[in-house]
Amino acid sequence: MKVGIVSYGTYIPRFRLSVEEIARVWGENPENIKSGLGVLRKSVSDLDEDTATISVEAAREAVERSGIDPERIGAIFVGSESHPYAVKPTATIVGDAIGCGNNFHAADFEFACKAGTAGIQACMGMVKAGMIEFGLAIGADTSQSAPGDPLEYSASAGGAAFLVGKKGVIAEIEETLSFTSDTPDFWRREGQPYPSHGGRFTGIPAYFRHVVTAAEQIMEKTGYKPSDFDYAVFHQPNGKFPVRAARMLGFSNDQIAQGLVVREIGNTYSGSSVLGFSAVLDIAKPGNKILLVSFGSGAGSDAFIFNVTDSIESFPRHPSVWEKIRSGIAVDYSTYLKLRKKIKLKG
Amino acid sequence: MIPRFWRKIKYRYDIVGSICESCGSKFYPPRNFCPVCRRKSRIKEQRFNGRGKILSYTVVHDTPDEFKLNKPYVVALIELDDGPIITSQVVCGPNEVEVGMRVVKAFRKYFEDGDDGVIYYGTKFIPEDKSMESVSSNSSN
Numbered sequence: 001m002k003v004g005i006v007s008y009g010t011y012i013p014r015f016r017l018s019v020e021e022i023a024r025v026w027g028e029n030p031e032n033i034k035s036g037l038g039v040l041r042k043s044v045s046d047l048d049e050d051t052a053t054i055s056v057e058a059a060r061e062a063v064e065r066s067g068i069d070p071e072r073i074g075a076i077f078v079g080s081e082s083h084p085y086a087v088k089p090t091a092t093i094v095g096d097a098i099g100c101g102n103n104f105h106a107a108d109f110e111f112a113c114k115a116g117t118a119g120i121q122a123c124m125g126m127v128k129a130g131m132i133e134f135g136l137a138i139g140a141d142t143s144q145s146a147p148g149d150p151l152e153y154s155a156s157a158g159g160a161a162f163l164v165g166k167k168g169v170i171a172e173i174e175e176t177l178s179f180t181s182d183t184p185d186f187w188r189r190e191g192q193p194y195p196s197h198g199g200r201f202t203g204i205p206a207y208f209r210h211v212v213t214a215a216e217q218i219m220e221k222t223g224y225k226p227s228d229f230d231y232a233v234f235h236q237p238n239g240k241f242p243v244r245a246a247r248m249l250g251f252s253n254d255q256i257a258q259g260l261v262v263r264e265i266g267n268t269y270s271g272s273s274v275l276g277f278s279a280v281l282d283i284a285k286p287g288n289k290i291l292l293v294s295f296g297s298g299a300g301s302d303a304f305i306f307n308v309t310d311s312i313e314s315f316p317r318h319p320s321v322w323e324k325i326r327s328g329i330a331v332d333y334s335t336y337l338k339l340r341k342k343i344k345l346k347g
Numbered sequence: 348m349i350p351r352f353w354r355k356i357k358y359r360y361d362i363v364g365s366i367c368e369s370c371g372s373k374f375y376p377p378r379n380f381c382p383v384c385r386r387k388s389r390i391k392e393q394r395f396n397g398r399g400k401i402l403s404y405t406v407v408h409d410t411p412d413e414f415k416l417n418k419p420y421v422v423a424l425i426e427l428d429d430g431p432i433i434t435s436q437v438v439c440g441p442n443e444v445e446v447g448m449r450v451v452k453a454f455r456k457y458f459e460d461g462d463d464g465v466i467y468y469g470t471k472f473i474p475e476d477k478s479m480e481s482v483s484s485n486s487s488n
Contacts, residue, residue, distance in 0.1 A: 052456075085466070
């Protein structure tokens, strides 16, 4: 039996901040932003939510849906660029919260927006090598953005968790590869509260070069062409880039629509491409072929080809990602500042 | 403070209490002695499933400093489906909460020990039917 996804779970915080509301404060034209960025609103985490709580909730859903005893999980990797601690792992918090005992390998990953898929690859390797029975890979973020920065329109919160193993696989991993280079398009220095970025013109050498190359290479390696896939999911820093990448590669809008979650919840960073992939798994049928390509600034892309198995038919998939996306509570900009602790309280 | 908390992590991260196998009494936080059976206590650790309903609640407006940003917040007595009655914060607006409301456990942050201290996590509750107003329009899907 091939290694693959045994279960998945997702979490999206319930607050939403609209582009109109951000644009109102900063004197921008919301229609320009919406058409330029392809984002309508973004998810915002509550005061008592962070990457650890999002990871735990997504992991619990994944474990619950699988029906697997958590003690059989031998590794937990949490990929994020907003780990609550600079030193002290998020993965240990997840491990204790889901009750997987003490005999598990744990580590936190950071690779901008692609640390979640890096975790899937690490779990896949350990399962394949026979070191563990099941591994848990999580991509989650409560991404930071400076007030007034263009990033503020998209930087949001959410995450997805995947149980990787050989038994009860709902989507086998047929192939995976990575394309990586030192491209400083986006970064956050140690101790800095907000990230910096190269601004315009970083799209081509960073996002498009890595995403398109990784996708082309994995199709070349396996001999597939875009029309062989039922769905494709590309990392979604905004609503425009994944659509353009799909067009460059020869994928249709129909192939990417189900996984394009960014318009409604923004860029959930490490959660982004994996939430889109989860939305596809929500409706996938046995025999479907799915291409997933993540992207992390700095920069790199992980590409995967998944084949959905018969087991997905009996797999519990409710509530779906789109149901979670559509249920939300709108907040205003000042509430957002408080929720994200951008206002400092005295004393 | 830190050791006192981390000894309780298991019981706070999930609803791990105890049950007396002699009389069936359930406890949360866990007890290692049954006040009913006393010397005949047979205590076993038990994880409760984290679903229940609100028996009563209060809204806290005057808070300790650590919870100043959260005010006003809801604290409720919750009768677990498979366990005892426990006290917990319920993450919802004061106008959303009502007696009899179904709630489910959620992993949340309790508070942070300043800017450089430990972050304390644990179990809170959220409404089971998060019948939220929809903000999405005719979305892309």
